[in-house]
Amino acid sequence: MPPPLRLRPTMLSDLDFVVTVEDDAANRPFITPWERTQHEGAVRFPDFRHFIVEAGADGSRSGFVILQGCRNPHRSVELKRIVLQSKGHGLGRACVRLLKAMAFRDLKAHRFWLDVKALNTRALALYASEGFVEEGRLRESVRLAADGADGYDSLIVMSMLDREFQARVALGQEGPP
Template identity: 70%
Template sequence: MTLHTRVTLRPTMLSDLDFVVGVEQDAANRPFITPWERTQHEGAVRFPDARHFIVELDATSAGFVILQGCRSPNRSVELKRIVLLPKGLGVGRACVRKLKTLAFAQLGAHRFWLDVKGRNEHARQLYVSEGFVEEGRLRESVRIEGEVGPEGAEVFDDLIVMSLLRREFESRQAQGREPS
Protein backbone atom coordinates (compact mmCIF):
# COMPACT_ATOMS: atom_id res chain seq x y z
CA MET A 1 0.00 0.00 0.00
CA THR A 2 1.52 3.31 -1.09
CA LEU A 3 1.36 6.52 0.89
CA HIS A 4 -0.85 7.96 -1.88
CA THR A 5 -3.51 5.35 -1.10
CA ARG A 6 -3.04 5.66 2.67
CA VAL A 7 -3.81 9.41 2.59
CA THR A 8 -7.48 10.25 2.15
CA LEU A 9 -9.64 13.35 2.23
CA ARG A 10 -13.06 13.40 3.83
CA PRO A 11 -15.43 16.33 4.21
CA THR A 12 -14.95 18.17 7.48
CA MET A 13 -17.85 17.97 9.91
CA LEU A 14 -18.61 20.57 12.54
CA SER A 15 -17.55 18.00 15.15
CA ASP A 16 -14.03 18.09 13.61
CA LEU A 17 -13.49 21.80 14.24
CA ASP A 18 -11.80 21.43 17.64
CA PHE A 19 -9.20 19.26 15.88
CA VAL A 20 -8.88 21.79 13.02
CA VAL A 21 -8.33 24.74 15.35
CA GLY A 22 -5.84 22.69 17.38
CA VAL A 23 -3.79 21.83 14.29
CA GLU A 24 -3.66 25.51 13.33
CA GLN A 25 -2.49 26.47 16.82
CA ASP A 26 0.31 23.87 16.83
CA ALA A 27 3.70 25.57 17.22
CA ALA A 28 5.05 23.75 14.14
CA ASN A 29 2.33 25.32 11.95
CA ARG A 30 1.88 28.83 13.39
CA PRO A 31 4.82 30.47 11.59
CA PHE A 32 3.45 29.46 8.19
CA ILE A 33 -0.25 30.29 8.44
CA THR A 34 -2.59 32.99 9.67
CA PRO A 35 -4.97 31.07 11.94
CA TRP A 36 -8.69 31.45 11.50
CA GLU A 37 -11.37 31.78 14.13
CA ARG A 38 -13.58 28.74 14.58
CA THR A 39 -16.49 30.64 12.97
CA GLN A 40 -14.43 31.12 9.79
CA HIS A 41 -13.93 27.36 9.58
CA GLU A 42 -17.66 26.83 10.19
CA GLY A 43 -18.34 29.15 7.28
CA ALA A 44 -15.95 27.26 5.00
CA VAL A 45 -17.62 23.96 5.94
CA ARG A 46 -21.05 25.38 5.07
CA PHE A 47 -20.25 27.72 2.15
CA PRO A 48 -21.04 26.09 -1.23
CA ASP A 49 -18.06 27.74 -2.96
CA ALA A 50 -15.61 26.14 -0.52
CA ARG A 51 -14.52 22.59 0.29
CA HIS A 52 -13.14 21.86 3.75
CA PHE A 53 -11.54 18.42 4.18
CA ILE A 54 -9.93 16.45 6.97
CA VAL A 55 -6.71 14.80 5.77
CA GLU A 56 -6.43 11.28 7.10
CA LEU A 57 -3.43 8.96 7.17
CA ASP A 58 -4.54 5.37 7.68
CA ALA A 59 -7.98 6.65 8.83
CA THR A 60 -6.41 8.87 11.53
CA SER A 61 -6.81 12.65 11.31
CA ALA A 62 -3.54 14.20 10.18
CA GLY A 63 -4.59 17.73 9.23
CA PHE A 64 -7.00 19.64 7.04
CA VAL A 65 -7.27 21.49 3.75
CA ILE A 66 -9.54 24.22 2.43
CA LEU A 67 -10.33 24.91 -1.22
CA GLN A 68 -12.09 28.10 -2.30
CA GLY A 69 -13.53 29.20 -5.63
CA CYS A 70 -15.01 25.76 -6.26
CA ARG A 71 -17.90 27.35 -8.15
CA SER A 72 -15.86 30.14 -9.72
CA PRO A 73 -17.14 31.10 -13.18
CA ASN A 74 -13.47 31.65 -14.06
CA ARG A 75 -12.74 28.03 -13.01
CA SER A 76 -9.92 29.25 -10.76
CA VAL A 77 -9.77 27.10 -7.61
CA GLU A 78 -7.63 28.23 -4.70
CA LEU A 79 -5.81 25.97 -2.28
CA LYS A 80 -6.57 28.30 0.60
CA ARG A 81 -4.99 26.24 3.32
CA ILE A 82 -3.18 22.98 3.94
CA VAL A 83 -2.18 22.31 7.54
CA LEU A 84 -0.72 18.99 8.65
CA LEU A 85 0.71 17.65 11.88
CA PRO A 86 2.89 14.78 10.71
CA LYS A 87 5.94 16.36 9.09
CA GLY A 88 8.45 14.71 6.78
CA LEU A 89 6.37 11.62 6.03
CA GLY A 90 5.20 12.61 2.53
CA VAL A 91 1.63 13.29 3.63
CA GLY A 92 1.80 16.83 2.22
CA ARG A 93 2.90 15.63 -1.21
CA ALA A 94 0.24 12.89 -1.30
CA CYS A 95 -2.35 15.45 -0.26
CA VAL A 96 -1.31 18.01 -2.90
CA ARG A 97 -1.51 15.31 -5.57
CA LYS A 98 -5.02 14.36 -4.49
CA LEU A 99 -6.05 18.02 -4.45
CA LYS A 100 -4.73 18.60 -7.98
CA THR A 101 -6.81 15.69 -9.26
CA LEU A 102 -9.83 16.94 -7.33
CA ALA A 103 -9.45 20.49 -8.67
CA PHE A 104 -9.05 19.51 -12.31
CA ALA A 105 -11.07 16.27 -12.62
CA GLN A 106 -13.95 16.89 -10.22
CA LEU A 107 -14.24 20.66 -9.95
CA GLY A 108 -13.39 21.39 -13.59
CA ALA A 109 -10.71 23.93 -12.72
CA HIS A 110 -8.75 25.71 -15.43
CA ARG A 111 -6.32 27.09 -12.84
CA PHE A 112 -5.37 25.76 -9.40
CA TRP A 113 -3.56 28.34 -7.32
CA LEU A 114 -2.24 29.12 -3.86
CA ASP A 115 -0.09 31.51 -1.93
CA VAL A 116 2.73 30.50 0.37
CA LYS A 117 4.72 32.57 2.84
CA GLY A 118 8.23 33.40 1.68
CA ARG A 119 9.76 31.85 4.79
CA ASN A 120 8.05 28.54 4.08
CA GLU A 121 10.76 27.32 1.72
CA HIS A 122 9.97 23.65 2.32
CA ALA A 123 6.36 24.08 1.14
CA ARG A 124 7.40 26.29 -1.79
CA GLN A 125 9.83 23.61 -3.00
CA LEU A 126 7.11 20.98 -2.70
CA TYR A 127 4.76 23.07 -4.85
CA VAL A 128 7.46 23.65 -7.47
CA SER A 129 8.22 19.93 -7.60
CA GLU A 130 4.49 19.29 -8.09
CA GLY A 131 4.34 21.58 -11.13
CA PHE A 132 3.23 24.89 -9.62
CA VAL A 133 4.74 27.99 -11.20
CA GLU A 134 5.54 31.16 -9.30
CA GLU A 135 3.41 34.02 -10.64
CA GLY A 136 4.46 36.80 -8.36
CA ARG A 137 5.37 37.99 -4.92
CA LEU A 138 3.35 40.22 -2.61
CA ARG A 139 6.23 41.86 -0.79
CA GLU A 140 6.01 42.11 3.00
CA SER A 141 2.25 41.60 2.92
CA VAL A 142 1.81 39.57 6.12
CA ARG A 143 2.95 40.59 9.59
CA ILE A 144 4.89 37.99 11.54
CA GLU A 145 3.07 37.88 14.84
CA GLY A 146 5.28 37.93 17.92
CA GLU A 147 8.51 38.69 16.07
CA VAL A 148 10.37 41.97 16.47
CA GLY A 149 13.07 43.29 14.16
CA PRO A 150 15.83 45.82 14.72
CA GLU A 151 14.90 48.67 17.05
CA GLY A 152 11.56 47.03 17.85
CA ALA A 153 10.24 47.23 14.28
CA GLU A 154 7.47 44.89 13.19
CA VAL A 155 8.54 42.03 10.92
CA PHE A 156 6.72 41.17 7.70
CA ASP A 157 6.93 38.27 5.21
CA ASP A 158 6.18 37.97 1.52
CA LEU A 159 3.38 35.93 0.02
CA ILE A 160 4.33 34.04 -3.14
CA VAL A 161 1.48 33.34 -5.55
CA MET A 162 1.81 30.07 -7.47
CA SER A 163 -0.45 28.21 -9.87
CA LEU A 164 -0.85 25.15 -12.03
CA LEU A 165 -2.94 25.30 -15.21
CA ARG A 166 -5.05 22.44 -16.52
CA ARG A 167 -2.83 22.01 -19.61
CA GLU A 168 0.27 21.81 -17.40
CA PHE A 169 -1.41 19.20 -15.21
CA GLU A 170 -2.48 17.19 -18.26
CA SER A 171 1.06 17.38 -19.65
CA ARG A 172 2.40 16.03 -16.34
CA GLN A 173 -0.17 13.22 -16.52
CA ALA A 174 0.90 12.35 -20.07
CA GLN A 175 4.52 12.20 -18.88
CA GLY A 176 3.56 9.87 -16.02
CA ARG A 177 4.41 12.50 -13.39
CA GLU A 178 0.98 12.37 -11.75
CA PRO A 179 -0.28 9.27 -9.91
CA SER A 180 -3.37 7.67 -11.34
Protein backbone atom coordinates in the same frame (compact mmCIF):
# COMPACT_ATOMS: atom_id res chain seq x y z
CA MET B 1 6.26 5.75 1.23
CA PRO B 2 3.48 7.75 2.92
CA PRO B 3 0.74 5.94 4.79
CA PRO B 4 -2.61 5.48 3.03
CA LEU B 5 -4.39 8.81 2.80
CA ARG B 6 -7.93 9.97 2.23
CA LEU B 7 -9.82 13.24 2.40
CA ARG B 8 -13.28 13.35 3.92
CA PRO B 9 -15.56 16.35 4.32
CA THR B 10 -15.02 18.19 7.58
CA MET B 11 -17.92 17.99 10.01
CA LEU B 12 -18.71 20.61 12.64
CA SER B 13 -17.64 18.04 15.24
CA ASP B 14 -14.11 18.13 13.70
CA LEU B 15 -13.60 21.87 14.25
CA ASP B 16 -11.97 21.56 17.69
CA PHE B 17 -9.35 19.34 16.02
CA VAL B 18 -8.97 21.80 13.10
CA VAL B 19 -8.41 24.78 15.40
CA THR B 20 -5.93 22.80 17.54
CA VAL B 21 -3.86 21.72 14.52
CA GLU B 22 -3.90 25.25 13.14
CA ASP B 23 -2.76 26.67 16.49
CA ASP B 24 0.13 24.19 16.85
CA ALA B 25 3.48 25.98 17.25
CA ALA B 26 4.92 23.94 14.33
CA ASN B 27 2.21 25.25 11.98
CA ARG B 28 1.48 28.77 13.21
CA PRO B 29 4.44 30.54 11.53
CA PHE B 30 3.35 29.33 8.10
CA ILE B 31 -0.36 30.21 8.14
CA THR B 32 -2.72 32.96 9.19
CA PRO B 33 -5.03 31.10 11.58
CA TRP B 34 -8.77 31.49 11.32
CA GLU B 35 -11.36 31.86 14.01
CA ARG B 36 -13.58 28.84 14.54
CA THR B 37 -16.49 30.74 12.97
CA GLN B 38 -14.50 31.17 9.74
CA HIS B 39 -14.00 27.40 9.56
CA GLU B 40 -17.72 26.90 10.25
CA GLY B 41 -18.47 29.16 7.29
CA ALA B 42 -16.07 27.25 5.04
CA VAL B 43 -17.71 23.95 6.04
CA ARG B 44 -21.18 25.32 5.22
CA PHE B 45 -20.56 27.57 2.20
CA PRO B 46 -20.73 25.74 -1.18
CA ASP B 47 -17.84 27.73 -2.72
CA PHE B 48 -15.48 26.01 -0.24
CA ARG B 49 -14.40 22.41 0.21
CA HIS B 50 -13.12 21.76 3.74
CA PHE B 51 -11.61 18.30 4.28
CA ILE B 52 -10.08 16.31 7.11
CA VAL B 53 -6.92 14.45 6.08
CA GLU B 54 -7.02 10.89 7.37
CA ALA B 55 -3.85 8.82 7.14
CA GLY B 56 -2.53 5.44 8.14
CA ALA B 57 -4.16 2.05 8.38
CA ASP B 58 -6.43 3.30 11.16
CA GLY B 59 -7.50 6.43 9.23
CA SER B 60 -6.59 8.76 12.07
CA ARG B 61 -6.98 12.52 11.57
CA SER B 62 -3.66 14.00 10.42
CA GLY B 63 -4.65 17.50 9.35
CA PHE B 64 -7.03 19.42 7.14
CA VAL B 65 -7.21 21.18 3.78
CA ILE B 66 -9.41 23.91 2.37
CA LEU B 67 -10.22 24.70 -1.26
CA GLN B 68 -11.90 27.97 -2.16
CA GLY B 69 -13.44 29.13 -5.43
CA CYS B 70 -15.08 25.78 -6.14
CA ARG B 71 -17.94 27.62 -7.86
CA ASN B 72 -15.78 30.34 -9.38
CA PRO B 73 -17.18 31.24 -12.83
CA HIS B 74 -13.61 31.71 -14.10
CA ARG B 75 -12.77 28.15 -12.99
CA SER B 76 -9.95 29.42 -10.77
CA VAL B 77 -9.74 27.25 -7.64
CA GLU B 78 -7.54 28.22 -4.70
CA LEU B 79 -5.71 25.88 -2.38
CA LYS B 80 -6.55 28.05 0.60
CA ARG B 81 -4.96 25.97 3.33
CA ILE B 82 -3.15 22.72 3.98
CA VAL B 83 -2.19 22.02 7.59
CA LEU B 84 -0.73 18.70 8.72
CA GLN B 85 0.35 17.48 12.12
CA SER B 86 3.11 15.19 10.91
CA LYS B 87 5.89 16.47 8.65
CA GLY B 88 8.46 14.66 6.53
CA HIS B 89 6.43 11.50 5.80
CA GLY B 90 5.09 12.38 2.35
CA LEU B 91 1.60 13.37 3.51
CA GLY B 92 1.93 16.89 2.09
CA ARG B 93 2.87 15.60 -1.35
CA ALA B 94 0.09 13.01 -1.27
CA CYS B 95 -2.42 15.72 -0.29
CA VAL B 96 -1.26 18.08 -3.03
CA ARG B 97 -1.60 15.32 -5.64
CA LEU B 98 -5.11 14.44 -4.46
CA LEU B 99 -6.11 18.10 -4.45
CA LYS B 100 -4.73 18.72 -7.97
CA ALA B 101 -6.73 15.78 -9.28
CA MET B 102 -9.83 17.04 -7.48
CA ALA B 103 -9.38 20.59 -8.78
CA PHE B 104 -8.83 19.64 -12.41
CA ARG B 105 -10.87 16.46 -12.77
CA ASP B 106 -13.78 16.96 -10.38
CA LEU B 107 -14.12 20.74 -10.18
CA LYS B 108 -13.06 21.30 -13.82
CA ALA B 109 -10.64 24.06 -12.82
CA HIS B 110 -8.77 25.96 -15.50
CA ARG B 111 -6.35 27.33 -12.90
CA PHE B 112 -5.38 25.92 -9.49
CA TRP B 113 -3.50 28.43 -7.39
CA LEU B 114 -2.18 29.17 -3.92
CA ASP B 115 -0.12 31.64 -2.00
CA VAL B 116 2.60 30.64 0.42
CA LYS B 117 4.74 32.62 2.85
CA ALA B 118 8.29 33.10 1.58
CA LEU B 119 9.66 31.77 4.88
CA ASN B 120 7.93 28.44 4.22
CA THR B 121 10.75 27.08 2.10
CA ARG B 122 9.69 23.47 2.58
CA ALA B 123 6.23 24.15 1.09
CA LEU B 124 7.71 26.25 -1.73
CA ALA B 125 9.98 23.37 -2.74
CA LEU B 126 7.07 20.91 -2.61
CA TYR B 127 4.79 23.08 -4.76
CA ALA B 128 7.54 23.71 -7.33
CA SER B 129 8.35 19.99 -7.52
CA GLU B 130 4.63 19.29 -8.06
CA GLY B 131 4.50 21.59 -11.09
CA PHE B 132 3.25 24.87 -9.63
CA VAL B 133 4.74 27.95 -11.30
CA GLU B 134 5.57 31.14 -9.42
CA GLU B 135 3.44 34.01 -10.71
CA GLY B 136 4.65 36.76 -8.45
CA ARG B 137 5.25 38.05 -4.96
CA LEU B 138 3.16 40.18 -2.69
CA ARG B 139 6.04 41.90 -0.98
CA GLU B 140 5.88 42.17 2.82
CA SER B 141 2.14 41.58 2.75
CA VAL B 142 1.75 39.58 5.98
CA ARG B 143 2.80 40.71 9.42
CA LEU B 144 4.88 38.42 11.58
CA ALA B 145 4.23 39.23 15.21
CA ALA B 146 4.69 35.94 17.05
CA ASP B 147 7.32 34.70 19.48
CA GLY B 148 8.81 38.16 19.87
CA ALA B 149 9.23 38.69 16.13
CA ASP B 150 7.92 41.89 14.64
CA GLY B 151 8.29 42.19 10.91
CA TYR B 152 6.79 41.18 7.59
CA ASP B 153 6.94 38.30 5.17
CA SER B 154 6.06 38.15 1.50
CA LEU B 155 3.47 35.88 -0.08
CA ILE B 156 4.47 33.98 -3.20
CA VAL B 157 1.61 33.29 -5.61
CA MET B 158 1.92 30.00 -7.52
CA SER B 159 -0.41 28.26 -9.93
CA MET B 160 -0.91 25.41 -12.33
CA LEU B 161 -3.12 25.51 -15.42
CA ASP B 162 -5.26 22.62 -16.64
CA ARG B 163 -3.05 22.09 -19.71
CA GLU B 164 0.05 21.92 -17.47
CA PHE B 165 -1.68 19.32 -15.30
CA GLN B 166 -2.67 17.30 -18.39
CA ALA B 167 0.93 17.43 -19.65
CA ARG B 168 2.13 16.07 -16.29
CA VAL B 169 -0.49 13.30 -16.49
CA ALA B 170 0.72 12.40 -20.01
CA LEU B 171 4.31 12.25 -18.72
CA GLY B 172 3.31 10.00 -15.81
CA GLN B 173 4.11 12.69 -13.23
CA GLU B 174 0.67 12.72 -11.62
CA GLY B 175 0.47 9.22 -10.24
CA PRO B 176 0.55 8.20 -6.59
CA PRO B 177 3.14 10.09 -4.51
